[in-house]
Amino acid sequence: MRGFFGPEGTFTHQALLTLGDEPAIPLPTVKRALDAVRSGEVEASLVPIENSIEGGVSATLDYLALPDDPLQIVQEVVIPVSFDLCVRRGTKLGQVRRVVSHPHAIAQVRGWLDEHLPDAVVVERGSTAGAAELVADPASGFDAAVCAPVAGKMYGLVSAAHHISDNDRAATRFVLVSRPGRSPLRTGHDKTSLVAYMRQDHPGALLEILQQFAVRGVNLCRIESRPTKTTLGEYCFSIDAEGHVSEARMAEALMGLRRICKDVVFLGSYPRADRKSPKVPYGGKDSDYHEAQAWVRSIEPLGDDDPNPSSHEN
């Protein structure tokens, strides 16, 4: 059984429906959705990870990549998001005093709220659909929810205003996450996600991380710094790169990171939602790496039969 960041009517739920109609369990927070995977209560959970306006969803980025207990992304889904202001039947726009929604939804309608409801108190809570459910109860003290029209309908609300997003091309990316295991097979249009912890804070440390990808022609789709949560001012880098771990240039980039970083947390190789194939640079094909590897083997003085392997230990 799958889990998702719920309740029913969230954008995550809409993204889940694009994957088929298997029954799934709504979980009220991203943490609960990921805990359910860790405990084995569900086999995988769908959670939001990034949106085109607000960037990464910190709760997901951090809790997915716990260094001692990381989970693995097996699939991604991207859907457009558009918000309505939903109220109980009979409430007029001018009567709205208190608005509730998910922080990423509020961030995407901030301009509209400032213009149309400048005096309203705006409260961040749960999910967009959870907000609609709250507003449905007059005793909740909330007059309006920022949510998908489908969530409004689901909880018996009506739209006081349609399409209130400040940017009408906003999209959100969701990931289906499971316990670590084998990555989905390579499709030719894949992404690899990881978190890199620098060995120490020194000039050029970030450049060294980037170089591991750059010299192998691996393009990055996202890189953001996240606090390590151990020491103030200490950061790690959450990265999505184009390609699959079974591709030689990606595997070599990961090996490079492993050599130079304090820690590298692998979060999975999985098919890209937009099915865009990466541009493979000159010399970057698997066959180029294999040919180069075979050539080095052929010129190594000792070949594979090193009589004294322990002499290489340090």
Ligand SMILES: O=C(O)C(=O)Cc1ccccc1
């Ligand atoms: O609260 C929801 O509906 C979610 O699934 C999270 C979210 C919030 C705002 C935009 C996209 C996803």
